[in-house]
Amino acid sequence: xxxxxxxxxxxxxxxxxxxxxxxxxxxxxxxxxxxxxxxxxxxxxxxxxxxxxxxxxxxxxxxxxxxxxxxxxxxxxxxxxxxxxxxxxxxxxxxxxxxxxxxxxxxxxxxxxxxxxxxxxxxxxxxxxxxxxxxxxxxxxxxxxxxxxxxxxxxxxxxxxxxxxxxxxxxxxxxxxxxxxxxxxxxxxxxxxxxxxxxxxxxxxxxxxxxxxxxxxxxxxxxxxxxxxxxxxxxxxxxxxxxxxxxxxxxxxxxxxxxxxxxxxxxxxxxxxxxxxxxxxxxxxxxxxxxxxxxxxxxxxxxxxxxxxxxxxxxxxxxxxxxxxxxxxx
Amino acid sequence: xxxxxxxxxxxxxxxxxxxxxxxxxxxxxxxxxxxxxxxxxxxxxxxxxxxxxxxxxxxxxxxxxxxxxxxxxxxxxxxxxxxxxxxxxxxxxxxxxxxxxxxxxxxxxxxxxxxxxxxxxxxxxxxxxxxxxxxxxxxxxxxxxxxxxxxxxxxxxxxxxxxxxxxxxxxxxxxxxxxxxxxxxxxxxxxxxxxxxxxxxxxxxxxxxxxxxxxxxxxxxxxxxxxxxxxxxxxxxxxxxxxxxxxxxxxxxxxxxxxxxxxxxxxxxxxxxxxxxxxxxxxxxxxxxxxxxxxxxxxxxxxxxxxxxxx
Ligand SMILES: [Zn+2]
Numbered sequence: 001x002x003x004x005x006x007x008x009x010x011x012x013x014x015x016x017x018x019x020x021x022x023x024x025x026x027x028x029x030x031x032x033x034x035x036x037x038x039x040x041x042x043x044x045x046x047x048x049x050x051x052x053x054x055x056x057x058x059x060x061x062x063x064x065x066x067x068x069x070x071x072x073x074x075x076x077x078x079x080x081x082x083x084x085x086x087x088x089x090x091x092x093x094x095x096x097x098x099x100x101x102x103x104x105x106x107x108x109x110x111x112x113x114x115x116x117x118x119x120x121x122x123x124x125x126x127x128x129x130x131x132x133x134x135x136x137x138x139x140x141x142x143x144x145x146x147x148x149x150x151x152x153x154x155x156x157x158x159x160x161x162x163x164x165x166x167x168x169x170x171x172x173x174x175x176x177x178x179x180x181x182x183x184x185x186x187x188x189x190x191x192x193x194x195x196x197x198x199x200x201x202x203x204x205x206x207x208x209x210x211x212x213x214x215x216x217x218x219x220x221x222x223x224x225x226x227x228x229x230x231x232x233x234x235x236x237x238x239x240x241x242x243x244x245x246x247x248x249x250x251x252x253x254x255x256x257x258x259x260x261x262x263x264x265x266x267x268x269x270x271x272x273x274x275x276x277x278x279x280x281x282x283x284x285x286x287x288x289x290x291x292x293x294x295x296x297x298x299x300x301x302x303x304x305x306x307x308x309x310x311x312x313x314x315x316x317x318x319x320x321x322x323x324x325x326x327x328x329x330x
Numbered sequence: 331x332x333x334x335x336x337x338x339x340x341x342x343x344x345x346x347x348x349x350x351x352x353x354x355x356x357x358x359x360x361x362x363x364x365x366x367x368x369x370x371x372x373x374x375x376x377x378x379x380x381x382x383x384x385x386x387x388x389x390x391x392x393x394x395x396x397x398x399x400x401x402x403x404x405x406x407x408x409x410x411x412x413x414x415x416x417x418x419x420x421x422x423x424x425x426x427x428x429x430x431x432x433x434x435x436x437x438x439x440x441x442x443x444x445x446x447x448x449x450x451x452x453x454x455x456x457x458x459x460x461x462x463x464x465x466x467x468x469x470x471x472x473x474x475x476x477x478x479x480x481x482x483x484x485x486x487x488x489x490x491x492x493x494x495x496x497x498x499x500x501x502x503x504x505x506x507x508x509x510x511x512x513x514x515x516x517x518x519x520x521x522x523x524x525x526x527x528x529x530x531x532x533x534x535x536x537x538x539x540x541x542x543x544x545x546x547x548x549x550x551x552x553x554x555x556x557x558x559x560x561x562x563x564x565x566x567x568x569x570x571x572x573x574x575x576x577x578x579x580x581x582x583x584x585x586x587x588x589x590x591x592x593x594x595x596x597x598x599x600x601x602x603x604x605x606x607x608x609x610x611x612x613x614x615x616x617x618x619x620x621x622x623x624x625x626x627x628x629x630x631x632x633x634x635x636x637x638x639x640x641x
Binding site: 161 | 430447517518526528530532551555580581589
C-alpha cells in the first residue's frame with residue numbers, strides 16, 4: 001500500500017514535469033529527456049495499475065474514465081445515426097442504438113451507456129437498462145436483420161435495473177425474449193464485453209457469433225459485492241467473491257464463454273481510450289471477416305452450437321448413480 | 331447415454347395420486363420422515379391437520395394458500411395416474427469453478443442431495459397428461475434454492491431437444507431463486523443456451539407451457555419461465571427478475587403488499603392466467619387441446635364455463 005502511494009506521488013510529479021517539458025522542448029537534449037520521461041511514466045503507470053487480483057480488474061472494469069459505447073462509436077464507426085425508443089413505452093438512455101458505417105459498410109451498433117460525469121451517469125441510470133432498453137435494442141437488431149446488416153454489440157452494465165417500474169413492465173420477460181430472439185437473428189453478431197458484464201442485464205444484448213472481451217473487463221452471474229453479501233453474509237468480502245466467481249477475461253476464455261481477449265493499453269483502457277479503440281477496431285475487423293462469408297443457416301447453427309456447448313457437468317453411469325443414491329440415503 | 335431416456339424405476343419410486351390427494355414423499359429409499367400431524371398455514375395462520383392439507387394438494391382448505399411441494403410431488407400431480415419415466419437423472423454437478431465460500435460447493439451439493447433425495451434442482455419426467463404425450467419438468471426449490479447451474483441448464487435443454495424430436499408437449503414448473511452463483515458465469519450462460527433451444531421449439535410449433543410457482547426469480551424468470559406459449563402461475567407466487575430485498579435497497583423504501591405476486595403480474599399483463607393448483611392439471615389439458623395435433627385430441631368436456639366474474 002505504502003509502495004503504491006509512493007509510485008502514485010512520483011507519477012503525479014513526473015506527469016507535471018512531462019507536461020511542462022512537452023510545452024517547450026526544442027533542443028535535442030530536451031527532446032531526449034522528454035522521450036526518456038515518457039517511457040518512465042508509462043512504466044510507472046503500468047506498475048501502478050497492473051491488475052493482480054480479480055478485484056483489481058473489477059475496479060478497472062468500473063473505472064469512470066473507461067471508454068463507453070458512444071466513445072467507441074466516435075472512434076471506430078462513421079456516420080452514426082442514433083435511433084431511439086422501443087415504440088412501446090419510452091426511450092431508455094442506458095442503451096444506445098444506431099445505424100453506422102464500419103470501414104465503409106453499413107452496420108448496426110447497440111450498447112450500454114454509463115456516462116462519464118455525475119449528470120450523465122444519472123441520465124444514463126448508471127448504465128442499468130429497463131425493459132424498454134432491451135426492447136429498443138431488439139427492435140433495432142430486427143431492423144438490422146431486415147436489411148441484412150451485421151450487428152456490433154458493446155456490453156458494459158452493472159446489471160439490469162432492479163426497480164419497481166422495471167419489474168412492472170416485465171424486466172425478466174424483456175431479457176428472456178432478447179435471449180431467444182438474438183439466438184435466431186439471421187445476421188452476423190459480434191459482441192464485445194467492454195467493461196462490466198453484469199449478469200442477465202449484460203447477456204440480454206450479448207448473444208452472438210463471436211464474443212470478444214477486453215483484457216480488464218469482467219463478466220459475471222452476480223456482482224462480487226452481491227455474492228459476498230449472500231454467501232459470506234458480508235459485502236466487504238467482495239475480493240474473495242471476485243476470485244471465487246472466476247469473472248476475469250482469462251477465466252472466461254478458459255471456461256469457453258468468450259472467444260478472444262482484446263489487450264488493453266498499458267494502465268488499462270481508460271489510460272489511453274483512443275489506443276484502446278484502435279486495438280479493438282482491428283479485432284472487430286477480424287471477427288467480422290471470420291463469420292461474414294458463412295451462409296445464414298451455417299451462421300445461426302454455429303451460434304446455436306456455441307451456446308449449446310456451454311456448461312460443465314458429469315454424466316454418471318448406472319452403477320455410479322446407484323452408489324451415490326445409496327450413499328445419500330445412508 | 332446422452333439424450334436417452336433412462337428409467338431408474340427401482341431407485342426412483344413413483345408417486346401415485348390417490349383420490350386427488352398427494353402422497354407425502356415418505357417412501358424415499360432409506361429416509362424416514364417424522365412429520366407432525368399438524369401444519370401451520372402461512373396464509374391464514376391457522377393450525378391445520380396435515381392430512382387435510384395433503385388431501386387438498388397442499389393447498390390450505392381455509393384460505394387457499396399454496397404450500398410449496400416437492401418436484402416429485404409435482405410430477406405425480408400432473409402426469410396421468412402420476413406415472414412417468416424419469417429422464418437424465420444421471421446428470422450431476424461437476425463443480426467447474428472448484429467454488430469455495432464459507433463452505434465448499436461440493437459440500438453444499440451433498441447436503442442438498444441428502445436433504446431432498448434428488449440429485450439436482452430439476453427433475454424431468456416423460457409420460458402423458460390427459461392422454462397427450464408430454465415432457466414435464468419440475469424444479470426442486472429445496473435444492474440450493476432451486477438454483478440453475480450447468481446441470482439444470484443441460485437438463486432443460488435436453489428436455490427441449492427431446493420434445494423437438496418426439497413432438498411431445500413441454501411443461502416446465504419453475505421454483506427458483508435464479509442462477510447458481512457457485513457455477514459463476516457458466517450458470518448465466520445456461521439462460522442463453524436454454525433460450526436458444528426454445529427458439530427452435532417455437533419454430534417447430536411444439537407447445538411449451540411455463541408454470542411459475544412460489545418463488546420464481548432471477549435468471550430462471552429472465553429465460554425459460556417467461557418464454558412459454560403460455561406463461562401461467564399458481565396464486566400468490568413471488569415472480570420477478572430482481573428479488574424484493576434488492577429492490578428495497580435500490581429504492582430505499584418498503585415495497586407494497588402484493589408487489590411481484592402472481593396477481594400483480596397478471597394485472598400488469600405479464601401472465602396469461604393465474605391457476606389454482608387444484609385446477610392446474612385440467613387447465614393444462616384444455617390448453618393442450620388447442621396446441622396439440624388434432625388426431626391426439628380427446629372429446630371436449632361438455633362444460634360451458636366462460637362468463638364474466640361479478641365485480
Ligand atoms: Zn390458510
